[in-house]
Amino acid sequence: MKHLIPLMLNGEARELAVEPYRSLLDTLRNEAGLSGTKKGCDVGDCGACTVILDGKPVNSCLVLAAEVRNCEIVTIEGLQPAPDRLHPLQENFMKYGGAQCGFCTPGVIMMAKALLDENPNPTEDEIRFAIAGNICRCTGYSKIIDAIRATASDLADRAEETAR
Amino acid sequence: MNMSVVGTSVKRTDTLGKVTGQAMYAGDLILPGMLHGKIKRSTVAHAKIKRIDAGKALALPGVKAVLTYENVPRVLHYGSPHPRSASVTKDQYILDNKVRYWGEGVAAVAATMEEIAEEALDLIDVEYEELPAAFTVEEALRPGAPLIHETGPGANLVLDPVVVIRGDVARGFAEADCISEGEYEMGRPTPAYMEPNVCVCRWDGDGKLTVWLSTQTAFMVRGILAEVLGLPLRSVRVLVDHMGGGFGAKQDLFQHEFLCALLAQQSKRPVRMEFSRKETFLGGRSRHPGKVWLKQGFKKDGTITARQARITLNSGAYGSHGPGVTSVGTAALTSLYRCDNVHLEGRCVYTNTPIAGAFRGYGVVQTYYALDVQMDEAAERLGMDPADLKLKNAVREGDIAPSGHPVEGHGLEDCIRRGTEETRWHELRRQARDQAGPVRRGWGMGCEMHGSSAYPGIKEQGNAIVKMNEDGTVTLLTGAGGLGTGAHTALAQIVAEELGVRFEDVSVVHGDTDVVPWDIGAFASHTTFMVGRAAQMAAAEVKKQLLDRAADRLEAAAGDLEIRDGVISVRGVSGYKITVHEAVGPQKGIPAAHLVGSGTYHPTKSYSFAAHFVQVKVDTETGQIEVENVIPIHEIGKVIHPIAAAGQIEGGIQQGIGHMLTEDYLVDLSNGRSLNPSFVDYKMPLSMDMPPIKTIILETAPSAGGPFGAKGVGEDSIIAIGPAIANAVHDAIGVRFRHYPITPEQVLQALREKNDGSSSADRRQAS
Numbered sequence A: 001m002k003h004l005i006p007l008m009l010n011g012e013a014r015e016l017a018v019e020p021y022r023s024l025l026d027t028l029r030n031e032a033g034l035s036g037t038k039k040g041c042d043v044g045d046c047g048a049c050t051v052i053l054d055g056k057p058v059n060s061c062l063v064l065a066a067e068v069r070n071c072e073i074v075t076i077e078g079l080q081p082a083p084d085r086l087h088p089l090q091e092n093f094m095k096y097g098g099a100q101c102g103f104c105t106p107g108v109i110m111m112a113k114a115l116l117d118e119n120p121n122p123t124e125d126e127i128r129f130a131i132a133g134n135i136c137r138c139t140g141y142s143k144i145i146d147a148i149r150a151t152a153s154d155l156a157d158r159a160e161e162t163a164r
Numbered sequence B: 001m002n003m004s005v006v007g008t009s010v011k012r013t014d015t016l017g018k019v020t021g022q023a024m025y026a027g028d029l030i031l032p033g034m035l036h037g038k039i040k041r042s043t044v045a046h047a048k049i050k051r052i053d054a055g056k057a058l059a060l061p062g063v064k065a066v067l068t069y070e071n072v073p074r075v076l077h078y079g080s081p082h083p084r085s086a087s088v089t090k091d092q093y094i095l096d097n098k099v100r101y102w103g104e105g106v107a108a109v110a111a112t113m114e115e116i117a118e119e120a121l122d123l124i125d126v127e128y129e130e131l132p133a134a135f136t137v138e139e140a141l142r143p144g145a146p147l148i149h150e151t152g153p154g155a156n157l158v159l160d161p162v163v164v165i166r167g168d169v170a171r172g173f174a175e176a177d178c179i180s181e182g183e184y185e186m187g188r189p190t191p192a193y194m195e196p197n198v199c200v201c202r203w204d205g206d207g208k209l210t211v212w213l214s215t216q217t218a219f220m221v222r223g224i225l226a227e228v229l230g231l232p233l234r235s236v237r238v239l240v241d242h243m244g245g246g247f248g249a250k251q252d253l254f255q256h257e258f259l260c261a262l263l264a265q266q267s268k269r270p271v272r273m274e275f276s277r278k279e280t281f282l283g284g285r286s287r288h289p290g291k292v293w294l295k296q297g298f299k300k301d302g303t304i305t306a307r308q309a310r311i312t313l314n315s316g317a318y319g320s321h322g323p324g325v326t327s328v329g330t331a332a333l334t335s336l337y338r339c340d341n342v343h344l345e346g347r348c349v350y351t352n353t354p355i356a357g358a359f360r361g362y363g364v365v366q367t368y369y370a371l372d373v374q375m376d377e378a379a380e381r382l383g384m385d386p387a388d389l390k391l392k393n394a395v396r397e398g399d400i401a402p403s404g405h406p407v408e409g410h411g412l413e414d415c416i417r418r419g420t421e422e423t424r425w426h427e428l429r430r431q432a433r434d435q436a437g438p439v440r441r442g443w444g445m446g447c448e449m450h451g452s453s454a455y456p457g458i459k460e461q462g463n464a465i466v467k468m469n470e471d472g473t474v475t476l477l478t479g480a481g482g483l484g485t486g487a488h489t490a491l492a493q494i495v496a497e498e499l500g501v502r503f504e505d506v507s508v509v510h511g512d513t514d515v516v517p518w519d520i521g522a523f524a525s526h527t528t529f530m531v532g533r534a535a536q537m538a539a540a541e542v543k544k545q546l547l548d549r550a551a552d553r554l555e556a557a558a559g560d561l562e563i564r565d566g567v568i569s570v571r572g573v574s575g576y577k578i579t580v581h582e583a584v585g586p587q588k589g590i591p592a593a594h595l596v597g598s599g600t601y602h603p604t605k606s607y608s609f610a611a612h613f614v615q616v617k618v619d620t621e622t623g624q625i626e627v628e629n630v631i632p633i634h635e636i637g638k639v640i641h642p643i644a645a646a647g648q649i650e651g652g653i654q655q656g657i658g659h660m661l662t663e664d665y666l667v668d669l670s671n672g673r674s675l676n677p678s679f680v681d682y683k684m685p686l687s688m689d690m691p692p693i694k695t696i697i698l699e700t701a702p703s704a705g706g707p708f709g710a711k712g713v714g715e716d717s718i719i720a721i722g723p724a725i726a727n728a729v730h731d732a733i734g735v736r737f738r739h740y741p742i743t744p745e746q747v748l749q750a751l752r753e754k755n756d757g758s759s760s761a762d763r764r765q766a767s
Helices: A024-031 A088-096 A105-118 A124-130 A142-163 B015-020 B055-059 B114-123 B137-141 B169-175 B218-229 B256-267 B277-282 B322-332 B364-382 B386-393 B411-423 B425-430 B487-499 B527-554 B580-584 B642-661 B721-733 B744-766
Strands: A003-009 A012-018 A050-053 A056-059 A072-074 B035-041 B047-053 B063-067 B090-092 B105-111 B125-130 B162-166 B178-186 B198-203 B209-213 B236-239 B271-274 B290-298 B304-316 B342-350 B439-451 B462-468 B474-477 B506-509 B561-564 B567-570 B577-579 B595-601 B607-619 B625-635 B696-698
Touching: A012 A024, A024 A050, A050 A105, A056 A105, A088 A105, A088 A142, A088 B015, A105 A124, A105 A142, A105 B015, A124 A142, A142 B642, B035 B114, B035 B256, B035 B277, B047 B105, B055 B063, B055 B114, B063 B114, B063 B256, B105 B114, B105 B256, B137 B304, B137 B342, B162 B322, B169 B290, B169 B304, B178 B364, B198 B256, B209 B218, B209 B256, B218 B236, B218 B256, B256 B271, B290 B364, B304 B322, B304 B364, B322 B342, B322 B364, B364 B386, B364 B439, B364 B721, B386 B411, B386 B439, B411 B425, B411 B439, B411 B607, B411 B625, B411 B696, B425 B439, B439 B721, B462 B487, B462 B527, B474 B487, B474 B527, B487 B506, B487 B527, B527 B561, B527 B567, B527 B577, B527 B580, B527 B595, B567 B580, B577 B580, B607 B721, B625 B642, B625 B721, B642 B696, B642 B721, B721 B744
Parallel strands: A003 A072, B035 B271, B209 B236, B304 B342, B474 B506, B625 B696
Antiparallel strands: A003 A012, A050 A056, A050 A072, B035 B105, B047 B125, B063 B105, B162 B342, B178 B290, B198 B209, B198 B271, B290 B304, B439 B607, B462 B474, B462 B595, B561 B567, B567 B577, B607 B625
């Protein structure tokens, strides 16, 4: 039997009908129509399904949809500040070559967003630690780290401009 | 040549969708009424199916179709259908009445929900009659070994031995001052692409099959589906938009393409079939594990007088790319380091283990590991620096490459020289090492060369169609697959450069076998090289038509015109110009021009080169090896997109580090069961493990065939890193490993043996 789960999804109040055993990942992909969040393993090993749940990054394959009643969830589709604008992480992943096949990219970007929200000026080690649970098989990580570092610096510049 | 688009890291055509979550992968598709397909996999490694009963499964509410070997077409087919090629083997059925490895598909179900399909799998009753199995090459080659296939040359050989002979090795060895000989053993790394295998199939009312699939070879899949299902090619349409990596392995068919299509046909509904991660290991393709016995003769000055090798590769339960991998890996040993006298034999052997297939580096990873490690061993015996020995013997312009073609340029020498300068190699190697503490450091280097096409194994062709639209923008139609390398961007750059229009004005149509020109598939480091050249040819044809049309309006000869940034002008004359848009677009009473060009390029072969320099840290107390620095030097001809090219190099190094240190897909040798089909147990280098990589790309040996001199890069990056690490470990701790992966336990064991050896030697001296 399906249950109605009310939640804030990418800033919008939604109600999703889910079976009690259904993962948040499958719910996002199949019920909410948000296929940007990817399924690389379905057992919490790869990070491709990372979304932000009440401000914290989670593997959405390990969360039951029934657990997110009244929670706030942000997925890759909710990252753009406006339909015609990109988040600096998205800009920089494009610019620095942080995405190749792109399958890990939404998860890595969401994990990076969670990192920068908490620690706006991370060291390289902190970046590497933050994305340690996100498997990327294409890039060797160099260009992902370049993109995240550049974003931290862009966001700092912006904050400085706003302060002035 | 002054270029405005080629050589620039333009914004890739595929990444906006990837960073916003809009990019569509096959598994993202949801069709109305779609069912979910699942495969039942064998729980034994070698058996006849005595009885298979799907009755209970079919009776389960929600189950719409069940397939076993009893109700699918029985057509012997290729695992990876390269056309007119000797590189693949015809030894598979969709479902057979026999299983040959643990995890092979034996039945399939389509149901309204995934959970119901899974439940139905449990209800299918299979009775096996187990057969004796062979899990190692040694077991499979033993006289009287269980025969795994009835087809092929017999005795569990996938193909007749590949023999390559040049010169006279007996004479070469007789002339040698010293001989190096050893056996090198390779583990079973697997591509572990992030996107599990997935397809969606739908039949139209008029009997046409549409397949959404994650594949590198859409046209090959179309061909084999049509052949096995008995359909004309016009009735099979394969669609691939984005795909989440392939690294060579996704050239094969994985049973699910057929099963999904047949389930959809039987249920008259669309069916989606997605492998779990575990199934992606079980039913996927690994690199060929194997052994290389290698013997070389050297003169005192380092000249190689003879090279003899026996290569034995483990194909697993099916042939897949075994013939191609064996041929390419074996022939590779004719070159890299010059030698006039070679005698090489390659064998590929069936075993009751998971299937080995194509994987980046295609046989060359295995054989050049042996070759390059042995060069280091020889350097030590000859009292030479290994970089000097490799440089002295490096393949050079005019030498006959493994493909039989003369090598263009001095790419390998350039790479070695640049790397030794960059690392100050000779200083580093001479430096006194701290041998007191538990942590030891060392430097090593390895080399490779790899061809930018599958020629001569496959006579390939690249095709492209370029159309100019009436507003002066351009559409490129290509069959080349987009694995995530940025190939479509590179193709668009080539077209823009050739036509003299802006990169932003070129769009790429791909991934639909009904629409785009035929393509052999994205593999063999050939897309930019081969399809790029075809795209350049097609663009040149459009350019000619365009200039003919503009010539009248500019009152000049077409040959005197040039196009830059979308403006056509008379060369050397200022003021006289029209835009491309004006030249092609409609004029009073005259419709827009129909400008279409097509290009077909039959490549031979161009080689790219690399030398990788690495620094490792070995903890002698834990046995842990850490790669601290990698400096890869690659010579790849003209670089089309520097960031994408560097991305290929860095990703290959990541996989290569995995090969050397942690990645090994293991099989229980008592029953054939896969031991680590998960990302927790199959360990890959992740963000915390990856060292800084200082990528250096040289353009010193451009190809005459490639577009603007470009060559391939995709596979090169995974080859040299392996021996470089093994050689660096030797530099650090004085232990020579001749296998991969090199695990901490093995390091500790080897150090113990070394210390015991020296202490017993000491004791002997004392007494």
